[in-house]
Structures are given as structure tokens and as C-alpha cells.
Amino acid sequence: MNILKTVLVAGALFAAGTLLYPTLPQRYQYEIADWYERLGTPTYAESPDYFSARPQHEVIGENKARGHELKCYGNLGPAERIDAHDDYLCSAHISHAYDNIPARLVTFFFSDGKLHNVRIEFAAGSFPKLQDYLTRKLADYTRLDQLPGARFGTDPFGKKLVVWRVKQGLITAAAEDTPGQPPIILWSSYR
Incomplete structure (x- = not known):
């Protein structure tokens, strides 16, 4: 009954x-x-310090093999790009990333057939967990924002940015939480 x-x-x-x-x-x-x-999407697990300018077909194939449903398209408008060179993107909904941090979306940006930027959007309220993860995971990398004279600006909400130099690029995140807004990390390849 x-x-x-x-x-x-x-x-x-x-x-x-x-x-x-x-x-x-x-x-x-x-x-x-x-x-x-x-609902039911896989956790995103590729470490942000391991991203590299790999061929587009490899990135798409690897993520499909991990169970991510990618939506891909080209002809990007100015608002759909991280920078002017991006010409193709693929995005996938995700439930969690890394240390079981609630997440929403991962987007891969390509330029001339190579991975150029990766943007990961986390769920609102997950900033403390994300900050803890990044602090531990990237502890051995140089924090460029702490160098004398460094100016990296702010995010759209006026929060200062933290920037790490990793093996194949830069990782950028907000230094502080913006309540009600999803925290974002961005990996950008060296050009």
C-alpha cells in the first residue's frame, strides 16, 4: 500500500x-x-592543470567516451567566444566535477582545430569547495596575480581574479564568491 x-x-x-x-x-x-x-550526467574529471592544445577530434572523442553528451557548433558570434580566435565550441551538462563539487556545464572552445579554452561552470554556492580544490590542486604552480605589478582585472561582478600558470596555459578564477552566481574556472592555452 x-x-x-x-x-x-x-x-x-x-x-x-x-x-x-x-x-x-x-x-x-x-x-x-x-x-x-x-540529471544522470557523469562527473567531469579531467584535471584543469592537464589541459593542452590537443586536436579537436581527440577532445570530442575522449569526452564522448567518458559519457558526456556534447552539443557542438561553429560560426560563433562575438558573445559566444572567449577570444576572437575561437571558431568552434562543444558543451556538455555535468552534475559534478573534481572532488564531487556540484557543477553545471563544461564548454570546450577550439581555434583552427585545436583546444584553446575550457570553461567550467559550477553550481551557485559551491565556491568554498572549488576554492579548496584549486588551492590544493594548484599549490605547486605559480600564482601570477601575486607577482609584483600584476594586474588581471576583475570578473563581471567586480571580484579580483586569481591566475595560475600551469603546464600548458593559464587557469583563471574569481578570488571571492559572488552569492547567487555560479563560480567559473577558465583554462586558456598559451598562444
Whole structure:
């Protein structure tokens, strides 16, 4: 009998959600759709200090083999690029990254058939876990933002940036949390 009650309650909640969804503000509709897209997706595990300017087909093949559903396209508009050289991108919804940190999306940016940038967006509220992971994982790399005279600017919310020089590029992240906003890390290859 308990199973029947559970099924009936779940069905009622689903029906109520389906009816209410179109009346929700766009922001909440996006968050619900985003949450649904991430259900059952694999954890993203490639370490940020191991990224390199590998061929596009290798990056796509490796991530598909790991179970990531990539959405790829070219003809990028200015707002879809990290820099002017990016000509193709692939993105995948992810549920977690690294030390089981809640995450949302990984996006690979390519230029002339080579990986050029990787952007990983984490779930809002995961900044402390992400900061702890980056501090431990990148402890042996040079923090460029701490060098005398270094100026790397701020993120869109006015938070200073931290920048590490890693084997094949730079990793950039915000130095502080912006409540309600998803923390982001960006790997960029050396040009």
C-alpha cells in the first residue's frame, strides 16, 4: 500500500509541476530545465592543470567516451567566444566535477582545430569547495596575480581574479564568491 501512495503522490506532484511550469518566471524555468538536463550526467574529471592544445577530434572523442553528451557548433558570434580566435565550441551538462563539487556545464572552445579554452561552470554556492580544490590542486604552480605589478582585472561582478600558470596555459578564477552566481574556472592555452 505504501508503494501505491508513493506513486500517487509522485504523479500528483508531476502533474502540478507540469501545470505550474509555464507560469513560472523565465529565470526559474531555466533553472528547472538546467537541473533536469544535468540529471544522470557523469562527473567531469579531467584535471584543469592537464589541459593542452590537443586536436579537436581527440577532445570530442575522449569526452564522448567518458559519457558526456556534447552539443557542438561553429560560426560563433562575438558573445559566444572567449577570444576572437575561437571558431568552434562543444558543451556538455555535468552534475559534478573534481572532488564531487556540484557543477553545471563544461564548454570546450577550439581555434583552427585545436583546444584553446575550457570553461567550467559550477553550481551557485559551491565556491568554498572549488576554492579548496584549486588551492590544493594548484599549490605547486605559480600564482601570477601575486607577482609584483600584476594586474588581471576583475570578473563581471567586480571580484579580483586569481591566475595560475600551469603546464600548458593559464587557469583563471574569481578570488571571492559572488552569492547567487555560479563560480567559473577558465583554462586558456598559451598562444
